[in-house]
Amino acid sequence: MTDTRTSAVSVSGLTVGVGAHGPTLVDDLSFEIAAGTVMGIVGESGSGKSVTSLAIAGLLPPSLSVRAGEVRVDGRVTASAGRRRRRGNDRVDIGVIFQDPRAALNPLMPIGAQLRRSLRAAGMNRARAESRSLELLEDVGIADPVRVGQSYPHEISGGMCQRVVIAMVVGAEPSLIIADEPTTGLDLTIQAQILALLHETVTRLGCAVLLITHDLAVAATMCDTMLVLYGGVPVEVGTSAKILTAAEHPYTIRLVAAVNGEVSRGALAIDDGGDLR
């Protein structure tokens, strides 16, 4: 982005490793995300994309630690070397959407009660939380918010659960939303709806989004900028258009070519036979 919007998120020299002396999982990562834009971290399994998202969210498991660098959200440090867990106010600044929405919801509590509780934690009074929770469920395309609010997570579909999680995150009005493979495992038509919803949310809230995905085509549609990770090392950062059409790093070029090859007709043609598609 070439405009003058301030960066909502700034990551500088982020390095994450196992314990103090174990292997380095993410090495010297720096990038910025402007408010109102979506940045994608793309990479294959083991590239360190999820570790990056956990570090930024301040949710690293005890075995991993930030060795160097820092993360600032709206100017405030949310992760840095030596800092263990996220603290009180971080939660209103950063919302996280994980791959498995059911794991993020309490199976023993009705959806509406969970939503009200998260709104109360963000400082709303009881009456306001009550009415706002219904509004939020409507905003994420749930036609019958009263009935869904009374349901338990197991009574609604995975796509519906993910909508509820998005409603919860949006309700806290964070400066940064981290979405870690938010639609992996969902049907394609549901994925389209969830991602459209997420995109709408960014526009409405003007927050920054960090989208972690293994699906380059999803990133191409959602992201303004992209970071390509390989083996914990950032190999390329740039606008989505540049990464997809004019990548410079050989790994990025190969990754884009592989995904392009899969969807283009004739990519699987056999050299010697010639008669096969």
Add this chain to the structure above:
Amino acid sequence: MTASTSPLLEVRGLSVEFRRRRHVVHAVADVSLSVDRGTTLALVGESGSGKSTTAKVIAGLVAPTSGSISIGGREIPSGFKDAALRRSVQLIFQHPGSSLDPTWTIERILAEAIPGRVDSAARHRMADTLADVGLDPSLLSRTSARSLSGGQAQRIAIARTLLADPALIVLDEPTASLDGSVRLRILRLLAQLQHDRDLTYVLITHDLRSAQSVSDHVAVMLRGRLVETGPTSAVLSQPLHPYTQALLDAAPSLDPRERDATMGRWRSQLQSGAVDRTDPSVPLRQVAPGHFAAVE
């Protein structure tokens, strides 16, 4: 595409019902398909569409409630026991690792597909087949399947399938659990093997667009029923059923110039919820040669 004689696989009026306590689930309802030898049919649908149940019936793992299946012109009796007939249809799963016993050597895993004793001829065949799927024959003595990558594990599953000398292979999302670059290599391998051995594939997938490069025909399923079927190029370029169109609209594009158009389609799906309201029970009718759709 090869000129066809008689189809290798024919499915007629297939229905599968599961009983759940007091109600009956119609997993597959009146599905008819035919696949010519040496070609690939992509069976496309989302969760609950009945695509995997259809695949399991074809592979003989689930008994149909009604309907018939024939392979190479031979009618398959319900719950067939005939070993040779069973071997002629093989199945490849999404998670290759889970179909490989981690405590067995690769040789023992592959030997399962070969009837009779494992003699030196059988060992040669196994080594040759490993080479055919792009693996080093020295892997045979490796003891643990756990140290294999996802791509290697899928190649071993493919090698085991080939050793059974099948006419038809049912591929159930064979690359869904693999990374992008590995996926393309496995798809290339499957295309090469099909070409070399005149194999017939039924490919189960949730992604209609990915069917483009790998299939001759597609069949789209929704809630147990076929809603559209025909040559892949015709269905993808001229989708007639609203659900087929919705599947194509939902697929993200890698082209940055398509970005706004794709997001626009996603937003309109979000607003209309069109997929939820599609009625799949309209009967199929022929709209162009070989192209059928469940439209009025």
